[in-house]
Amino acid sequence: MFEALGQRFTSIFSGLRGKVSQARLDQFSEEIKTALIESDVALEVANRFSAQLAEKFNQNSDEINISINPAQKIYELVNSQLVQTLGGATRRLKYAKNPPTVILLTGLQGAGKTTLAGKLAKYLKNDGNTPLLVAADLQRPNAVNQLKVVGESAGIAVFAPEVGNGAGDPVAVAKAGIKYAVDKVHNFVIVDTAGRTGIDDLLMKQIIDVRDAITPDEIFFVVDAMTGQDAAKTAKAFSDGVGFDAVVLTKLDGDARGGAALSIVEMTGKPIIFASTGEKISDFTLFHPDRMASRILGKGDIASLAEQAKSAIPEQAAQKLEEKFAKGEDFTFEDFLSQLEAMKNMGSMSKLMGLLPGTAGMKKQIENFDESELVRTRAIIESMTPLERNNPKVLNGSRRARIARGSGRAVSEINALVDRFGQAQKMMKQMRGGSMPMPMAGLGSPPKIAQSNVKSKKKSRSGNPAKRAIEEGN
Amino acid sequence: MSLFKRLFNAIKSGSVSDNEWEEIRVSLIESDLGVKLTDELINMAKTTKPADAKEAIMAEVKKWLSKDDRTIKFTPGRTNTILVVGVNGTGKTTSTAKLAFHLKSEKKTILLAAADTFRAAAVEQLQTWADRIGVEVVHGESNADPASVAFSAITKAKEDQIDYLVVDTAGRLHTKENLMQELGKVLRVIEKLSPVDEVLLVIDATTGQNGMNQARVFIEAVGVTGLIITKLDGSAKGGVGMAVEKEFGLPIKYMGSGEQISDLAPFDAERFIEGLLE
Numbered sequence: 205m206f207e208a209l210g211q212r213f214t215s216i217f218s219g220l221r222g223k224v225s226q227a228r229l230d231q232f233s234e235e236i237k238t239a240l241i242e243s244d245v246a247l248e249v250a251n252r253f254s255a256q257l258a259e260k261f262n263q264n265s266d267e268i269n270i271s272i273n274p275a276q277k278i279y280e281l282v283n284s285q286l287v288q289t290l291g292g293a294t295r296r297l298k299y300a301k302n303p304p305t306v307i308l309l310t311g312l313q314g315a316g317k318t319t320l321a322g323k324l325a326k327y328l329k330n331d332g333n334t335p336l337l338v339a340a341d342l343q344r345p346n347a348v349n350q351l352k353v354v355g356e357s358a359g360i361a362v363f364a365p366e367v368g369n370g371a372g373d374p375v376a377v378a379k380a381g382i383k384y385a386v387d388k389v390h391n392f393v394i395v396d397t398a399g400r401t402g403i404d405d406l407l408m409k410q411i412i413d414v415r416d417a418i419t420p421d422e423i424f425f426v427v428d429a430m431t432g433q434d435a436a437k438t439a440k441a442f443s444d445g446v447g448f449d450a451v452v453l454t455k456l457d458g459d460a461r462g463g464a465a466l467s468i469v470e471m472t473g474k475p476i477i478f479a480s481t482g483e484k485i486s487d488f489t490l491f492h493p494d495r496m497a498s499r500i501l502g503k504g505d506i507a508s509l510a511e512q513a514k515s516a517i518p519e520q521a522a523q524k525l526e527e528k529f530a531k532g533e534d535f536t537f538e539d540f541l542s543q544l545e546a547m548k549n550m551g552s553m554s555k556l557m558g559l560l561p562g563t564a565g566m567k568k569q570i571e572n573f574d575e576s577e578l579v580r581t582r583a584i585i586e587s588m589t590p591l592e593r594n595n596p597k598v599l600n601g602s603r604r605a606r607i608a609r610g611s612g613r614a615v616s617e618i619n620a621l622v623d624r625f626g627q628a629q630k631m632m633k634q635m636r637g638g639s640m641p642m643p644m645a646g647l648g649s650p651p652k653i654a655q656s657n658v659k660s661k662k663k664s665r666s667g668n669p670a671k672r673a674i675e676e677g678n
Numbered sequence: 679m680s681l682f683k684r685l686f687n688a689i690k691s692g693s694v695s696d697n698e699w700e701e702i703r704v705s706l707i708e709s710d711l712g713v714k715l716t717d718e719l720i721n722m723a724k725t726t727k728p729a730d731a732k733e734a735i736m737a738e739v740k741k742w743l744s745k746d747d748r749t750i751k752f753t754p755g756r757t758n759t760i761l762v763v764g765v766n767g768t769g770k771t772t773s774t775a776k777l778a779f780h781l782k783s784e785k786k787t788i789l790l791a792a793a794d795t796f797r798a799a800a801v802e803q804l805q806t807w808a809d810r811i812g813v814e815v816v817h818g819e820s821n822a823d824p825a826s827v828a829f830s831a832i833t834k835a836k837e838d839q840i841d842y843l844v845v846d847t848a849g850r851l852h853t854k855e856n857l858m859q860e861l862g863k864v865l866r867v868i869e870k871l872s873p874v875d876e877v878l879l880v881i882d883a884t885t886g887q888n889g890m891n892q893a894r895v896f897i898e899a900v901g902v903t904g905l906i907i908t909k910l911d912g913s914a915k916g917g918v919g920m921a922v923e924k925e926f927g928l929p930i931k932y933m934g935s936g937e938q939i940s941d942l943a944p945f946d947a948e949r950f951i952e953g954l955l956e
């Protein structure tokens with residue numbers, strides 16, 4: 205998400221060199237406004253953002269001018285404005301004084317509420333809680349079933365007294381669900397509800413009735429990150445209707461420009477609390493405005509990367525690696541392999557790449573990154589003898605040919621891997637002494653990227669007019 | 679400004695005031711048509727020096743409309759296959775059911791294929807709709823290969839001499855290359871046995887400019903033949919649907935406007951464009 209905006213910011217910033225005139229600053233806020241609108245930020249919000257930014261520039265114009273690095277100062281101002289618009293501090297879940305803590309999910313049809321209910325429950329469970337899911341979407345065919353399956357696979361209790369499919373009273377189900385949770389001592393209740401539009405008064409009244417029946421501690425507005433200009437209108441309608449305490453963004457793993465996030469926070473004054481980033485039940489994280497701002501501005505999200513690296517690499521292994529570096533021992537294929545394993549645990553490569561600084565401009569390559577590459581690499585390394593893994597220098601032609609046969613890959617692939625490994629080794633040497641165990645070295649490999657560009661060789665023209673339009677670069 | 683200059687301006691840009699153009703610009707951008715197309719459109723409309731801005735915009739947008747047939751293709755004497763595709767939650771399953779209902783009312787025989795083997799209870803969701811409409815569904819085990827479901831379905835449809843096979847597929851973000859390849863496989867498996875006549879991309883009206891990326895990637899992967907814009911009963915206008923029609927020459931075939939089986943209507947250009955201008 206936000207890649208397009210990130211790219212725009214990167215190019216806007218790279219145009220800023222040396223002294224910056226007032227006219228240039230005005231133009232700059234104007235460019236940012238356009239970039240925001242093109243990234244689906246509501247018109248009204250984009251206008252306000254650029255006006256506030258222009259004012260910030262004004263207030264700080266002296267400082268910008270005497271600064272030896274005006275671009276840096278401007279960056280800081282944009283960053284702080286962005287963090288502020290994204291909600292400021294990280295919002296954390298509120299616990300009820302007397303459990304259970306009741307969370308009500310609301311939002312449009314297809315926003316991803318049911319999937320999210322499962323993820324949230326799993327997240328809470330991992331933290332030692334005992335959540336209960338309540339199936340109060342009685343509208344969409346088999347929404348109840350879906351929640352049951354999700355709950356079952358995650359080992360979460362589901363309260364589903366009605367089959368739904370258009371029959372049953374969500375208010376009664378929600379109420380009974382709370383009672384059930386109290387009886388069975390669940391400390392969290394997550395109530396899934398049917399999707400509704402912001403302009404359906406009848407259904408808005410229904411969710412208000414649900415709310416009044418269960419007085420939730422948290423009401424979350426669940427919204428698809430791909431939403432466009434309508435985000436502002438619909439968020440306002442839900443805010444004025446049932447009201448909500450925080451926002452959950454879904455489908456962040458796509459390439460949406462993500463402007464909806466800005467629009468909603470700005471229009472309703474409510475922060476984003478969680479982000480849902482993939483199809484796996486564990487693809488779910490707390491939302492940090494500062495980190496997101498830094499990603500938007502092309503500075504990457506090193507904090508999240510470090511967190512993920514920490515949880516993916518077993519403490520001991522990381523320590524061993526660090527000790528090795530400290531002692532100045534060489535980085536071997538064994539280490540390379542153990543890092544590959546860690547990479548796999550860390551989840552999708554493309555997602556990680558998105559967290560790295562300066563990757564906004566590499567969007568296409570990131571999308572084309574092929575995870576099966578990791579599997580192939582592993583096969584090759586596993587076909588090496590321990591000697592070869594620990595002393596890559598011994599890898600002569602006949603050894604490489606044997607490895608190629610053993611792993612079922614071409615010799616050229618073995619050569620490419622050995623080259624890449626060489627680069628990784630060099631990088632590791634440079635990083636020696638750094639405290640973060642970076643498992644990235646050599647894996648986001650340039651050779652692979654170059655290769656995927658070549659792959660898209662000229663195809664024959666398509667008979668499908670739409671397809672042809674793309675082929676002809678329309 | 680001199681009287682002469684004002685007169686000259688009035689003649690030059692018709693009698694529409696700058697304010698009025700700006701209002702229209704705001705509506706169009708807020709409909710998700712996109713900044714670039716909005717400005718292009720307004721500039722074109724201005725050159726016609728119109729007396730009525732909205733009419734001028736209508737006329738210009740109409741020039742964008744695809745010339746392709748907007749009805750669902752039908753070749754008698756064999757099974758006609760429709761593949762329904764799109765990103766997660768746009769309304770594929772509901773639209774599949776609505777479409778089946780619509781085609782059934784035209785006295786066609788229908789078979790549905792539940793090729794979403796991924797999402798929990800997706801098969802049951804389609805089955806519930808099918809029971810309501812009174813059509814049959816072919817499905818596999820959960821987590822089965824969707825291509826194998828498609829294969830069984832087209833085999834059965836041909837055997838039973840069904841007019842239309844409508845295939846519901848799993849929602850997938852267009853950025854997931856492996857999932858797009860899986861979809862391509864579904865298409866090819868069917869094509870080996872029988873032509874695929876329509877590939878309908880379902881776009882949610884609330885979608886922003888990301889709809890363009892969705893269209894681009896789905897077209898490339900499975901050769902989309904038309905669009906269904908859903909959720910037009912909400913406050914969103916679905917302007918990105920028009921942007922896709924303009925940029926890729928793909929016709930919007932249907933508009934979805936509710937959660938009932940009959941809430942599907944053939945594309946109505948007048949109504950749709952008026953919506954963008956509201």
Ligand SMILES: Nc1nc2c(ncn2[C@@H]2O[C@H](COP(=O)(O)OP(=O)(O)OP(=O)(O)O)[C@@H](O)[C@H]2O)c(=O)[nH]1
Nearest residue numbers: 313314766767768769770771772849909934935936
């Ligand atoms: N208001 C409204 N809701 C719709 C419309 N079409 C579908 N929906 C609702 O949108 C939600 C998602 O619809 P589905 O048909 O399940 O969407 P899908 O694309 O099959 O979803 P996945 O298979 O999970 O990707 C459901 O709650 C539908 O009832 C529409 O035209 N208007």
Ligand SMILES: [Mg+2]
Nearest residue numbers: 770771794800
């Ligand atoms: Mg579906």
